[in-house]
Amino acid sequence: MEIRRAKHCDLPALHRLLRQVLEVHHAGRPDLFRGGTEKYTDGELQDILCDETRPIFVAVQDGVTCGYAFCIFRCFPADNILTDIKTLYIDDLCVDESARGQGIGRALYAYVHDFAKASGCYNLTLNVWACNESALRFYEACGLKPQKIGMETIL
Secondary structure (H helix, E strand, C coil): CEEEECCHHHHHHHHHHHHHHHHHHHHHCCCCCCCCCCCCCHHHHHHHHHCCCCCEEEEEECCEEEEEEEEEEEECCCCCCCCCCEEEEEEEEEECHHHCCCCHHHHHHHHHHHHHHHCCCCEEEECCCCCCHHHHHHHHHCCCCCCCCCCCCCC
16 A cells, blocks of 8 residues: 555545545534535645645555545644644545555554654644544544544534
8 A cells, every 4th residue: 555645636536535524424413514515626626735734645555545634734823822833633534435444544644643743743633523433433543632622502
């Protein structure tokens, strides 16, 4: 398996995997997430691919893109309450549902972890929806700990 920066040729696979994530979220929270739609247009994805502050990494196995990690560098210069640290935020991490359980997710996470460290980041963060229990268990198994907890009441 190869993990590398995403390229234009990965767009169809990225769309396919993004739809899988969207459907997991839609199934868990149909009140918040629409099903049967696209998260990004081709143009939006192309813009992200060209944005050095938003790296996308893909896992490719036997010539097939089977996973991705969308990341965003975050800094808080001159913030009144937050220290000025450099964070790499994992906006989205997905392994194709047909390839789960093969260590691809762990390999992607490890790659992103090492990339963040080599990029001088203080930490690596992400959000996980409470309805996605398998993702929550996966991230805990990777060693992540809760940083903050979002709460809601539906009116």
